[in-house]
Amino acid sequence: MLARVGVAHIDDLFEAIPSSHLLDEPLGLEPALDEPRLMQHLAALSNANPGAHMLSFLGGGMYRHHVPPAVDQLLLRSEFYTAYTPYQAELSQGTLQATFEFQTIVCELLGTDVANASMYDGASATAEAVLMARRAKRRTHVVVSEGLHPEYIETIRTYLQGLDTESAIALAPLGADGRTDWEAATGALTDQTAALVVGYPNFFGCVEDLDAARAVADTAGALLVTATAEPYALSVLRAPGAAGADICVGEGQALAVPPQYGGPGVGLFGASQALVRQMPGRLVGRTVDSDGQPGYVLTLSTREQHIRREKATSNICTNHALIALAMGMRTAMLGRQGFHQAGQRCVNAAHYLRAGIEKLEAFELPYGAPVFNEFVVRSQGPEASVVLTRLLERGIIGGVDLGRFRDEWRQDLLLATTELHTREDLDHLLDALAG
16 A cells, blocks of 8 residues: 555655654553453542533523433434435334434425435535535535634535635625625625625624615525524524525524534534435435335435535435434424423523623623624633633633634633523523623
8 A cells, every 4th residue: 555655654744744743752652451440440530610500691502402312222222323325215114213213304394395305414514505506506605704613614625725716705794783784795796606605694693685685685696594503493494495594594403412622513404395406315215115105205405425526416425314313303202392492591681681781881782783692702811712711610601702714803701601591591691791
């Protein structure tokens, strides 16, 4: 293998790494533990983590909602836990049916005609939506709202990098209320614009006006793409597909699993029927066999492993099927009424917290647009990082420091509430901020 690659020694493969960063001795691993002692050690480490017991208001794309223990127990069934992509679809009826149900749920949430069998996460789904819009419109330019999650924007840039010399992204700035400046967005459009991409709600928690977004996209004949990082928002907001969006994507983590160091996620991807042939990933359909019995099949699977590379619509070679299954289970347990009730609790908590913060002289709410469960708080004194450090001393994880994304946001922190926050939790945060 080394001869084929053209190097004399395996160390030559790592010559780009500075020698100061290379180990010149074996790793200093402690002796192995037997299973009982290993479990005790892990439990001790877990209990020593103060963050596990802190009151948290983290959001910014990953949210902590209640996930019943029944979801974990059902996921442990061997036919689900060990299932992988159904290459022999006819032998994977259970997996295919579960995927079909997931697609149906996603269609109901997003208000779209069709949905695929999930993507990696919300960021990759958004980037794939941009590629899909470019294929469908045969254009290379994209206008992206600055209200879209910054990491989603960077993922789009990564996907487009190197595709062609003409591809370009124009950022539409935000208005004073925290929503996209539609006049500026209109000015950013060209006759080569394939899509207008907005967050719904956006990264700052503000609910974008999709009617206005649709009108702006139509001026250039572009597709409208929405990205929803907090799926619980769709319990009270109008579905983006029903509001005229052509491609609706999002992150389903909040409806499936707790936040775990930023993942795993499950990318939601829905679109109108007219665009189904351009959709990435896989699509499971329901049919009948020769005896008239219902069966499930891979209706569309347009990836490089199945068709010619030039005809493929995506190079994603799997999906987060287990997390998609968890999301399907959780939403089925919630039901329509439970989903709406949970969402309403999120709204109530956010508005209660906003009303309390408005009374504090040391902070202000910079954006006046409607919100669901997340909003920006601006410090009038120390930077947000200092505020968060002081909150940590009081046992509170006080949200996301927006200064990590841009220097001009160093005074801002992003707070998120969910149905898990009690009135006492909210008052505890308000008291800490007041102090």
